[in-house]
Amino acid sequence: MKETTDIKAYEKFLKGMEKYLSRNEENLLIATQLFHEAINLGPQYAVAYVMVGWIHLDDVYRGRTKTPAESIAKAEAFAQKAISIHGVTTNENALLAGVHVLKRDFDQALAYG
Numbered sequence: 420m421k422e423t424t425d426i427k428a429y430e431k432f433l434k435g436m437e438k439y440l441s442r443n444e445e446n447l448l449i450a451t452q453l454f455h456e457a458i459n460l461g462p463q464y465a466v467a468y469v470m471v472g473w474i475h476l477d478d479v480y481r482g483r484t485k486t487p488a489e490s491i492a493k494a495e496a497f498a499q500k501a502i503s504i505h506g507v508t509t510n511e512n513a514l515l516a517g518v519h520v521l522k523r524d525f526d527q528a529l530a531y532g
Contacts (some may be wrong), residue, residue: 428461432470439470444483447474465501469510472497476517491521 423429435453438446451474457467475494478484498514516532519525 422466423457423461423464425461425464428457428464428467431457431460432464432467435467435470439474442477447477447483450474463504465504466510468497468501468504469514472501472514473517476514476521479521487521491518494518 423432431453435450435457438450438453441447451471454467454471454474457464458471461467472494475484475490475497478490479487479494484490494514495518498511498518501514502511512531516528519528519531
């Protein structure tokens with residue numbers, strides 16, 4: 420997996436993970452911001468893109484978005500960006516499986532999962 424060499428990007432990512440794991444709406448907004456800050460500091464930090472994608476999917480799963488199709492598309496775009504950086508890992512596969520479950524494309528979800 421492509422990691423960052425920027426310590427500040429890594430710190431933002433770790434703080435984002437702490438907020439993400441709480442799964443409450445306020446902390447997910449903070450986590451999203453922190454992951455974007457990590458990406459701005461380390462544009463090749465693929466796992467930060469994956470985590471933003473997971474937040475978009477989580478918004479759909481938990482009914483926090485008024486535009487589910489847009490959130491699903493964003494999640495898929497973040498997964499594809501991560502893949503463009505370093506190829507496919509289990510992180511991207513799991514995210515894409517989730518995307519395809521929400522699209523009700525279960526055969527494709529199984530292919531990723």
